[in-house]
Amino acid sequence: MSERLLGIDIGGTAVKVAIRNDRGWRVGTSDRYSRPDRSELQSAIRDAIGRAGPHGTASAVGLCVPGIPSEDGSKVVTAVNVPGLEAWPFDELVRDAIGAPAEMHRTNDAAAATVDWVESHGASGRVAGIAIGTGVGLSIVDDGVPVCWTDGAAGHLGQIDVTVGDAASAPVGPDGGRGGLEAYVGVAAVRQAGGIEAAFGAGGPAAVALARAVRGVSA
Numbered sequence: 305m306s307e308r309l310l311g312i313d314i315g316g317t318a319v320k321v322a323i324r325n326d327r328g329w330r331v332g333t334s335d336r337y338s339r340p341d342r343s344e345l346q347s348a349i350r351d352a353i354g355r356a357g358p359h360g361t362a363s364a365v366g367l368c369v370p371g372i373p374s375e376d377g378s379k380v381v382t383a384v385n386v387p388g389l390e391a392w393p394f395d396e397l398v399r400d401a402i403g404a405p406a407e408m409h410r411t412n413d414a415a416a417a418t419v420d421w422v423e424s425h426g427a428s429g430r431v432a433g434i435a436i437g438t439g440v441g442l443s444i445v446d447d448g449v450p451v452c453w454t455d456g457a458a459g460h461l462g463q464i465d466v467t468v469g470d471a472a473s474a475p476v477g478p479d480g481g482r483g484g485l486e487a488y489v490g491v492a493a494v495r496q497a498g499g500i501e502a503a504f505g506a507g508g509p510a511a512v513a514l515a516r517a518v519r520g521v522s523a
Contacts, residue, residue, distance in 0.1 A: 310362040312349060312401060313413055314369050316385035316438020317491060319345075321352040323362075332356030345388035349401045364407040365398050368416055370439055372460070377410065384479045385438045414441030415450050422448060432521050434461060438478070438491045442521065462486035464520065466513040475509075488513035 311322040319334040332355030334348035371383030371390070383389040398408050418433030422445050435441040440462035444451040467474045467483030477487030487493060488510045489503070497503035503510045 308362050309364050309366070310353075310402065310406075311366040312352075312368065312398075313416075314345070314349070314367075314386060314389060315413070316370060319348045319352040321349075321356045323353075323356045330356045340386060340388045342388040342392060345386065345392075346400055349397075353401060361404065362402050362406050364409070365402070366416070367394060367398065367408055367410045368413045369394075369410060370412060370441070373410075412441055412443070413437070414443040418443035418445050419450060434518070434521070436489055436491075440485050440489060440517075444521075461517060461521070462490065464517060466516040468509045468512045468516075485513055485517050 309324040311324075313320040313322075317336050317338070321332045323330045323332075332352045334352040334355075337344055337348055340348060369380055369383075369389060370386055371380040373379065374381050378395070379391055379393045380389045381391065394408060394410055395405065399405055412435075414433055414435035417435055418431060421427070421433065422431050428447060430447075431445045433443040433445070435443070439460075442461035462477070463479060463481055463484050463486065465481075465483050466485050466488065468488065471483060474483035475487040475493065476482045477484045477490060478492060479486060481487065493510065494500055494503040497510065504514070505511065
Protein backbone atom coordinates (compact mmCIF):
# COMPACT_ATOMS: atom_id res chain seq x y z
CA MET A 305 0.00 0.00 0.00
CA SER A 306 1.66 3.20 -1.18
CA GLU A 307 -1.22 5.56 -0.39
CA ARG A 308 -0.90 7.38 2.91
CA LEU A 309 -4.13 8.33 4.64
CA LEU A 310 -4.56 10.58 7.67
CA GLY A 311 -7.66 10.80 9.85
CA ILE A 312 -8.06 13.70 12.29
CA ASP A 313 -10.89 13.66 14.84
CA ILE A 314 -11.25 16.97 16.70
CA GLY A 315 -13.25 16.20 19.82
CA GLY A 316 -14.54 18.22 22.71
CA THR A 317 -11.66 17.25 25.03
CA ALA A 318 -8.83 15.97 22.78
CA VAL A 319 -7.68 15.37 19.21
CA LYS A 320 -7.35 11.80 17.95
CA VAL A 321 -5.38 10.84 14.85
CA ALA A 322 -5.08 7.68 12.75
CA ILE A 323 -2.43 7.23 10.06
CA ARG A 324 -2.44 4.43 7.48
CA ASN A 325 0.55 3.66 5.29
CA ASP A 326 2.69 0.71 4.18
CA ARG A 327 3.16 -0.38 7.80
CA GLY A 328 -0.56 -0.41 8.60
CA TRP A 329 -2.41 1.74 11.11
CA ARG A 330 -0.94 3.94 13.83
CA VAL A 331 -2.87 6.17 16.23
CA GLY A 332 -2.15 9.12 18.49
CA THR A 333 -4.08 11.25 20.97
CA SER A 334 -3.29 14.74 22.20
CA ASP A 335 -3.32 15.87 25.80
CA ARG A 336 -6.76 16.83 27.05
CA TYR A 337 -8.01 20.38 26.72
CA SER A 338 -11.04 22.45 27.66
CA ARG A 339 -12.61 24.95 25.25
CA PRO A 340 -9.31 25.53 23.39
CA ASP A 341 -8.57 28.63 21.33
CA ARG A 342 -7.08 28.21 17.85
CA SER A 343 -3.49 28.23 19.06
CA GLU A 344 -4.19 25.50 21.63
CA LEU A 345 -6.05 23.50 19.01
CA GLN A 346 -3.20 23.78 16.51
CA SER A 347 -0.81 22.47 19.14
CA ALA A 348 -3.14 19.60 20.03
CA ILE A 349 -3.49 18.52 16.37
CA ARG A 350 0.27 18.55 15.83
CA ASP A 351 0.80 16.76 19.14
CA ALA A 352 -1.61 13.96 18.18
CA ILE A 353 0.00 13.56 14.74
CA GLY A 354 3.45 13.48 16.30
CA ARG A 355 2.40 10.74 18.71
CA ALA A 356 1.04 8.68 15.84
CA GLY A 357 4.41 8.88 14.11
CA PRO A 358 5.65 10.17 10.73
CA HIS A 359 2.94 10.20 8.07
CA GLY A 360 5.13 11.01 5.08
CA THR A 361 3.07 12.88 2.51
CA ALA A 362 -0.62 12.24 3.17
CA SER A 363 -2.53 11.84 -0.09
CA ALA A 364 -5.90 12.25 1.61
CA VAL A 365 -7.15 13.55 4.94
CA GLY A 366 -10.40 12.64 6.66
CA LEU A 367 -11.45 15.39 9.06
CA CYS A 368 -14.05 14.86 11.80
CA VAL A 369 -15.19 18.12 13.36
CA PRO A 370 -17.97 19.10 15.78
CA GLY A 371 -20.28 22.06 15.47
CA ILE A 372 -22.40 23.80 12.86
CA PRO A 373 -20.73 24.23 9.45
CA SER A 374 -21.00 27.32 7.27
CA GLU A 375 -23.42 27.33 4.34
CA ASP A 376 -20.63 26.55 1.90
CA GLY A 377 -19.21 23.83 4.17
CA SER A 378 -15.75 25.39 4.28
CA LYS A 379 -15.55 25.93 8.04
CA VAL A 380 -17.42 25.68 11.33
CA VAL A 381 -19.37 28.75 12.43
CA THR A 382 -20.37 27.51 15.91
CA ALA A 383 -18.58 24.94 18.08
CA VAL A 384 -19.67 25.34 21.69
CA ASN A 385 -17.04 23.02 23.17
CA VAL A 386 -14.20 23.85 20.74
CA PRO A 387 -14.36 27.62 20.08
CA GLY A 388 -10.91 27.61 18.48
CA LEU A 389 -12.40 25.72 15.54
CA GLU A 390 -14.85 28.50 14.66
CA ALA A 391 -14.16 30.39 11.41
CA TRP A 392 -11.02 28.30 10.73
CA PRO A 393 -11.19 27.18 7.07
CA PHE A 394 -10.77 23.42 6.81
CA ASP A 395 -8.23 23.61 3.98
CA GLU A 396 -6.13 25.98 6.11
CA LEU A 397 -6.46 23.64 9.10
CA VAL A 398 -5.20 20.70 7.03
CA ARG A 399 -2.27 22.71 5.66
CA ASP A 400 -1.34 23.76 9.20
CA ALA A 401 -1.53 20.14 10.37
CA ILE A 402 0.56 18.44 7.68
CA GLY A 403 2.45 21.33 6.07
CA ALA A 404 0.90 20.77 2.64
CA PRO A 405 -2.49 20.74 0.93
CA ALA A 406 -4.22 17.37 0.46
CA GLU A 407 -7.49 15.92 -0.71
CA MET A 408 -9.83 16.40 2.23
CA HIS A 409 -13.17 14.98 3.25
CA ARG A 410 -15.07 16.48 6.19
CA THR A 411 -17.53 14.63 8.37
CA ASN A 412 -18.27 14.18 12.08
CA ASP A 413 -17.52 11.35 14.47
CA ALA A 414 -21.10 10.10 14.59
CA ALA A 415 -21.34 9.86 10.80
CA ALA A 416 -17.92 8.21 10.45
CA ALA A 417 -18.68 5.61 13.13
CA THR A 418 -22.14 4.82 11.76
CA VAL A 419 -20.96 4.43 8.16
CA ASP A 420 -18.11 2.20 9.36
CA TRP A 421 -20.55 0.04 11.37
CA VAL A 422 -22.95 -0.27 8.43
CA GLU A 423 -20.20 -1.27 6.00
CA SER A 424 -18.41 -3.66 8.35
CA HIS A 425 -21.68 -5.43 9.28
CA GLY A 426 -23.22 -5.37 5.81
CA ALA A 427 -26.30 -3.69 7.25
CA SER A 428 -29.12 -2.43 5.06
CA GLY A 429 -32.16 -0.25 5.59
CA ARG A 430 -32.08 2.71 7.93
CA VAL A 431 -29.50 2.77 10.72
CA ALA A 432 -29.20 5.49 13.38
CA GLY A 433 -25.95 6.02 15.25
CA ILE A 434 -25.57 8.07 18.43
CA ALA A 435 -22.07 9.22 19.44
CA ILE A 436 -21.71 10.16 23.11
CA GLY A 437 -18.72 12.31 24.00
CA THR A 438 -18.37 15.87 25.21
CA GLY A 439 -21.45 16.46 23.05
CA VAL A 440 -23.97 14.01 21.63
CA GLY A 441 -24.08 13.50 17.87
CA LEU A 442 -26.58 11.76 15.60
CA SER A 443 -26.04 10.07 12.27
CA ILE A 444 -28.60 8.35 10.05
CA VAL A 445 -27.55 6.06 7.19
CA ASP A 446 -30.28 5.04 4.75
CA ASP A 447 -29.33 2.00 2.61
CA GLY A 448 -25.66 2.90 2.93
CA VAL A 449 -26.12 6.62 2.21
CA PRO A 450 -25.69 9.17 5.04
CA VAL A 451 -28.75 11.39 5.48
CA CYS A 452 -27.84 15.09 5.78
CA TRP A 453 -29.90 18.22 6.05
CA THR A 454 -29.05 21.85 5.41
CA ASP A 455 -26.06 22.04 7.73
CA GLY A 456 -24.45 18.86 6.40
CA ALA A 457 -25.40 16.70 9.38
CA ALA A 458 -28.30 14.56 10.57
CA GLY A 459 -28.94 16.76 13.59
CA HIS A 460 -27.48 18.03 16.86
CA LEU A 461 -29.01 15.49 19.20
CA GLY A 462 -27.31 16.82 22.31
CA GLN A 463 -29.49 19.94 22.29
CA ILE A 464 -32.91 18.25 22.28
CA ASP A 465 -35.01 18.69 25.43
CA VAL A 466 -35.30 15.42 27.37
CA THR A 467 -36.00 16.95 30.80
CA VAL A 468 -36.38 14.30 33.47
CA GLY A 469 -38.43 15.25 36.53
CA ASP A 470 -38.84 18.84 37.65
CA ALA A 471 -37.83 21.27 34.88
CA ALA A 472 -36.58 23.85 37.38
CA SER A 473 -33.98 21.43 38.75
CA ALA A 474 -32.93 19.91 35.42
CA PRO A 475 -29.15 20.06 34.76
CA VAL A 476 -27.61 22.65 32.46
CA GLY A 477 -25.33 21.44 29.68
CA PRO A 478 -22.09 23.03 28.40
CA ASP A 479 -24.13 24.80 25.72
CA GLY A 480 -26.15 26.59 28.41
CA GLY A 481 -29.35 24.65 27.71
CA ARG A 482 -31.33 23.31 30.66
CA GLY A 483 -32.67 19.77 30.32
CA GLY A 484 -30.84 18.99 27.07
CA LEU A 485 -29.55 15.47 26.37
CA GLU A 486 -25.92 16.61 26.62
CA ALA A 487 -26.57 17.79 30.19
CA TYR A 488 -27.52 14.22 31.17
CA VAL A 489 -25.19 11.97 29.15
CA GLY A 490 -22.25 14.11 27.98
CA VAL A 491 -18.76 13.46 29.32
CA ALA A 492 -19.03 16.16 32.00
CA ALA A 493 -22.29 14.70 33.32
CA VAL A 494 -20.94 11.14 33.34
CA ARG A 495 -17.82 12.19 35.25
CA GLN A 496 -19.88 14.11 37.78
CA ALA A 497 -22.06 11.05 38.32
CA GLY A 498 -19.01 8.89 39.09
CA GLY A 499 -18.49 7.05 35.80
CA ILE A 500 -20.48 5.21 33.14
CA GLU A 501 -21.98 2.51 35.36
CA ALA A 502 -23.08 5.01 37.98
CA ALA A 503 -24.43 7.47 35.40
CA PHE A 504 -26.45 4.93 33.43
CA GLY A 505 -27.92 2.94 36.31
CA ALA A 506 -31.34 1.50 35.51
CA GLY A 507 -34.07 4.11 35.93
CA GLY A 508 -31.58 6.92 36.60
CA PRO A 509 -31.88 10.34 34.91
CA ALA A 510 -29.20 9.62 32.29
CA ALA A 511 -30.75 6.30 31.27
CA VAL A 512 -34.22 7.87 31.06
CA ALA A 513 -32.92 10.86 29.08
CA LEU A 514 -31.11 8.61 26.59
CA ALA A 515 -34.17 6.39 26.21
CA ARG A 516 -36.27 9.45 25.39
CA ALA A 517 -33.76 10.53 22.78
CA VAL A 518 -33.66 7.08 21.20
CA ARG A 519 -37.43 6.97 21.14
CA GLY A 520 -37.49 10.33 19.38
CA VAL A 521 -34.93 9.21 16.80
CA SER A 522 -36.89 5.99 16.16
CA ALA A 523 -40.25 7.71 15.75
